[in-house]
Amino acid sequence: GEDVEQSLFLSVREGDSSVINCTYTDSSSTYLYWYKQEPGAGLQLLTYIFSNMDMKQDQRLTVLLNKKDKHLSLRIADTQTGDSAIYFCAESTNTDKLIFGTGTRLQVFP
Amino acid sequence: DAGVTQSPTHLIKTRGQHVTLRCSPISGHKSVSWYQQVLGQGPQFIFQYYEKEERGRGNFPDRFSARQFPNYSSELNVNALLLGDSALYLCASSRGPSDYGYTFGSGTRLTVV
Numbered sequence: 001g002e003d004v005e006q007s008l009f010l011s012v013r014e015g016d017s018s019v020i021n022c023t024y025t026d027s028s029s030t031y032l033y034w035y036k037q038e039p040g041a042g043l044q045l046l047t048y049i050f051s052n053m054d055m056k057q058d059q060r061l062t063v064l065l066n067k068k069d070k071h072l073s074l075r076i077a078d079t080q081t082g083d084s085a086i087y088f089c090a091e092s093t094n095t096d097k098l099i100f101g102t103g104t105r106l107q108v109f110p
Numbered sequence: 111d112a113g114v115t116q117s118p119t120h121l122i123k124t125r126g127q128h129v130t131l132r133c134s135p136i137s138g139h140k141s142v143s144w145y146q147q148v149l150g151q152g153p154q155f156i157f158q159y160y161e162k163e164e165r166g167r168g169n170f171p172d173r174f175s176a177r178q179f180p181n182y183s184s185e186l187n188v189n190a191l192l193l194g195d196s197a198l199y200l201c202a203s204s205r206g207p208s209d210y211g212y213t214f215g216s217g218t219r220l221t222v223v
Binding site: 004033035041042043044045088090096097098099100101102103 | 151
């Protein structure tokens with residue numbers, strides 16, 4: 001079946017790195033995504049990774065994929081207060097729908 | 111370029127009523143998907159449309175229906191509203207059904223009382 005799991009909450013100090021983790025069950029996942037949702041807003045695509053990649057870096061964001069363990073992580077370097085939001089991991093196969101996790105609320109304190 | 115636009119932004123309905131939510135995709139995007147996000151949860155897939163044809167349907171009752179128009183805009187209809195239908199309804203557009211570049215709108219917040 002299709003299932004995506006995330007820890008619910010993460011609290012970090014401003015300037016530190018944040019690491020948000022995600023596990024998924026569908027071994028046929030083609031793409032894996034990270035979305036950001038700020039209060040009262042829709043979803044903003046942060047980054048994505050193809051299932052045949054191990055790592056992708058985009059400015060402060062680093063995505064690591066362990067396909068064997070079906071584990072995805074998002075590292076945010078130099079976390080800022082503006083990074084406070086809910087982060088969703090999502091996966092899709094050729095069926096084209098996105099399967100989302102329950103989201104991780106990131107709180108950044110000064 | 112305008113992003114994905116949804117209307118209305120907020121809506122309050124009474125149980126048993128019917129509601130229509132609207133979505134305009136990004137110019138050039140031909141695929142529209144609908145998601146329901148209940149408070150505290152991740153979005154759940156409802157429908158995907160491409161070139162006016164339904165390409166996929168999630169695990170939602172027949173009270174939920176949708177359609178896509180020739181200009182690629184879309185409507186989501188929900189009949190016989192239940193309290194549990196209260197949620198943020200998100201629309202996403204992409205160039206095609208297998209395009210990984212999904213762009214989401216800001217959503218319609220539906221409250222059923």
